[in-house]
Amino acid sequence: MFRETWITIDLNAFEQNLKHFQTKNKEVILVAKANAYGHGDIEMCRFAYEHCNIHWIAVSSLDEACHIHSHIPGLQILVLGHTPIMHIPTAIKQGITLTIPSLDYANALPAISSGLHAHIKIDTGMNRLGCKNLAELKETIAVLQQKQVSIDGVFSHYACSDDQQNDMTSQQLKQFQDMVMNCGYTFPWIHIANTDGSQCMDDSFTNAIRIGLGAYGFSTYQTLSPCLSLKTKIVLTKQIEKGEPVSYSSTYHAQDQQWLATIPIGYADGWSRKQEGRTVYLQDTPATLVGRICMDQCMIHLPKYYPVGTEVELIGDHVSILDIAKDLDTIPYEILTCLSDRIPRIYTYQHKTIGYSSPRFEHDE
Numbered sequence: 001m002f003r004e005t006w007i008t009i010d011l012n013a014f015e016q017n018l019k020h021f022q023t024k025n026k027e028v029i030l031v032a033k034a035n036a037y038g039h040g041d042i043e044m045c046r047f048a049y050e051h052c053n054i055h056w057i058a059v060s061s062l063d064e065a066c067h068i069h070s071h072i073p074g075l076q077i078l079v080l081g082h083t084p085i086m087h088i089p090t091a092i093k094q095g096i097t098l099t100i101p102s103l104d105y106a107n108a109l110p111a112i113s114s115g116l117h118a119h120i121k122i123d124t125g126m127n128r129l130g131c132k133n134l135a136e137l138k139e140t141i142a143v144l145q146q147k148q149v150s151i152d153g154v155f156s157h158y159a160c161s162d163d164q165q166n167d168m169t170s171q172q173l174k175q176f177q178d179m180v181m182n183c184g185y186t187f188p189w190i191h192i193a194n195t196d197g198s199q200c201m202d203d204s205f206t207n208a209i210r211i212g213l214g215a216y217g218f219s220t221y222q223t224l225s226p227c228l229s230l231k232t233k234i235v236l237t238k239q240i241e242k243g244e245p246v247s248y249s250s251t252y253h254a255q256d257q258q259w260l261a262t263i264p265i266g267y268a269d270g271w272s273r274k275q276e277g278r279t280v281y282l283q284d285t286p287a288t289l290v291g292r293i294c295m296d297q298c299m300i301h302l303p304k305y306y307p308v309g310t311e312v313e314l315i316g317d318h319v320s321i322l323d324i325a326k327d328l329d330t331i332p333y334e335i336l337t338c339l340s341d342r343i344p345r346i347y348t349y350q351h352k353t354i355g356y357s358s359p360r361f362e363h364d365e
C-alpha cells in the first residue's frame with residue numbers, strides 16, 4: 001500500500017455480531033453480496049467459515065458465488081438473484097444453489113436439470129422476484145421435480161422490516177407460512193428474515209435467517225459493533241489567507257487566515273461529493289471538509305497546525321456510518337457498498353493484523 005488511505009475491518013466485532021444472531025437457534029446464512037457490503041467478500045467469508053461456524057453464504061449473482069467458491073470451496077452458496085438459464089451448467093458444476101424466481105423460470109430450465117440445487121422464492125409483497133400465489137408455487141414444484149432439480153429450500157423477503165409499526169411484515173410472514181404449509185412439499189430450508197426481520201418478527205416456522213447488515217454491525221433495533229473504519233493521512237499542510245478559494249468551482253473561501261490540509265481520498269473512493277462540509281477527526285479534534293470533494297483528494301480546514309502524516313478519521317469511533325447515511329439522505333448499505341476497491345482493506349483480530357486485501361496488490365506485494 002503506497003497511498004495512505006485505508007479501511008480497517010475489526011474481525012472481533014464481526015465475530016461478536018455473528019454470535020448475536022447465532023443465539024436465535026436458526027441457521028445463519030451470511031449475506032456477502034456486493035463484496036460483503038464493501039468489507040471484502042473472500043476475507044469475511046473465510047473468517048466466518050473458519051472461526052464462526054458459518055456454512056451458508058448468500059450472494060446476489062452467480063458471478064459473486066463462483067468467486068467465493070473458487071477461494072473457499074467448503075462453503076455452501078445460495079444465489080438470491082436471477083441466473084440466466086444458459087449458465088445453469090456452471091451452477092451445477094460448481095455446486096452452487098440457485099433461486100427459482102417464477103414458474104416461467106422453472107419451465108425454461110432444461111428438461112433434465114439433475115444436479116441443480118435450488119431454493120424457490122415466494123413473492124409475499126416485494127413484487128421483485130418470486131411465485132405470486134399457491135397455484136404458481138405448486139406448479140413450480142411439480143415442474144422442478146419432473147426436471148429432477150433438487151428443491152432444498154423456500155424463501156421470501158420482507159419489504160418493511162425496518163419499521164416495527166408496519167403490519168406488512170406479519171402479513172408477509174402469514175402469507176409465506178400459508179403457502180409453504182399448503183403446497184404439499186416439505187422443504188429442508190425455510191427462510192424469510194433479513195437482519196431487521198430477525199429482530200422485529202419472531203417465528204417458529206423458519207429454520208434459517210439471512211443476515212447481511214447486522215453481521216457488519218448495524219441494525220434498526222439493536223446496538224451491534226460496526227466492523228469498518230476509514231482513515232487517511234494528511235499529505236500537505238499550508239496556511240491560506242482570508243478570502244482565498246479552495247477546490248473546484250471556488251465554493252469555499254477562507255473566512256480568516258487559516259490552516260488547510262489536503263487528504264488523499266475523493267469521490268472515486270466512494271467518498272461522495274455530498275460529503276462537502278462533513279466533520280472529520282484528528283484524534284479527538286474535529287475539523288471540517290471544505291470546498292468541493294475532488295475525484296481523488298479533498299481539503300480540511302484545520303483548527304490549528306498539524307504536520308504531514310497526521311492520521312485523519314473519516315469513519316470510526318467519532319463518525320458513524322449511520323450519521324453519514326442520515327446526513328446524505330440514504331442508508332448505511334449504500335455508504336458501505338460504495339467504498340471502492342481502490343481503498344485497501346486491513347483485517348485485525350485480537351489486536352493483530354491478520355490480513356490485507358487490495359486488487360492492485362495481489363501479485364506484487
Ligand SMILES: *Cc1c(COP(=O)(O)O)cnc(C)c1O
Nearest residue numbers: 031080157194195210211212213
Ligand atoms: C440483501 C438481502 C438480505 C440481507 O439483508 P440485510 O438487511 O442486510 O440483513 C437478505 N435477503 C435478501 C433477499 C437480500 O437481497
